[in-house]
Amino acid sequence: MSGPSGDLSPNPLRAASACTGRPKRNSGAGEKRETRSYVSRVLTGSGSLRVLCQLAVWNQRRVRGTLILMTWLTWPLLSALFAAATAILAKVGVAGIDANLATAVRTSVVVVFTWLLAFATRPPVGFQALSSKSLIFLVLSGLATGLSWLCYFHALQVGPASRVAPIDKLSVALVIVFAALFLGERLTLGKGIGGLLIVAGAITIALE
Numbered sequence: 001m002s003g004p005s006g007d008l009s010p011n012p013l014r015a016a017s018a019c020t021g022r023p024k025r026n027s028g029a030g031e032k033r034e035t036r037s038y039v040s041r042v043l044t045g046s047g048s049l050r051v052l053c054q055l056a057v058w059n060q061r062r063v064r065g066t067l068i069l070m071t072w073l074t075w076p077l078l079s080a081l082f083a084a085a086t087a088i089l090a091k092v093g094v095a096g097i098d099a100n101l102a103t104a105v106r107t108s109v110v111v112v113f114t115w116l117l118a119f120a121t122r123p124p125v126g127f128q129a130l131s132s133k134s135l136i137f138l139v140l141s142g143l144a145t146g147l148s149w150l151c152y153f154h155a156l157q158v159g160p161a162s163r164v165a166p167i168d169k170l171s172v173a174l175v176i177v178f179a180a181l182f183l184g185e186r187l188t189l190g191k192g193i194g195g196l197l198i199v200a201g202a203i204t205i206a207l208e
Helices: 012-020 024-069 074-093 099-120 132-158 161-168 170-182 189-206
Strands: none
Touching (some): 099 132, 132 161, 161 170, 170 189
8 A cells, every 4th residue: 555654665765774873964973073083093193203202302312411421531431441341352253253354343333333323412403514624534543443453353363362452552651642742732740650550561461
């Protein structure tokens, strides 16, 4: 039967609503909720990224502040400690391999480490431009360092570390003399006595 109030014909819109579980006219509200959820996720991610950036800046400033607080005496003491560790580690590492190859491996590690340290502790204004004079002397210093390391590793390959390292530290006495001759630093009685004691100690250990 058919009539104004008893029409049993299927309604496509009603069937679609029954399948989806929500009326078609509410799809706009769902899209708005999804948009708000997406914006919320983006804002949350941006906030987390901002916090991470602030933490990185704070950590960089803390490292730089720690390095500034260290006095001139702290640096050479740490240098002596790491130099002693270098001698022992290098003596073990150079065993059975070519000394030049060992120097190349060590130099590569130093290059990567120092560049990372330079970027981590760089000033807020960035790196300063190198003058031609600074560049020339830094290159010459690098060449001298490379030659020193080559000689040092060859010495460690054939000699005991307990004798090689003290002889290598004769450079301290040479620095005192070179600083007085080329840099105009004052050669005091204390520096002279200390340099002579270093030379005497190195010779005593070498002749043992």
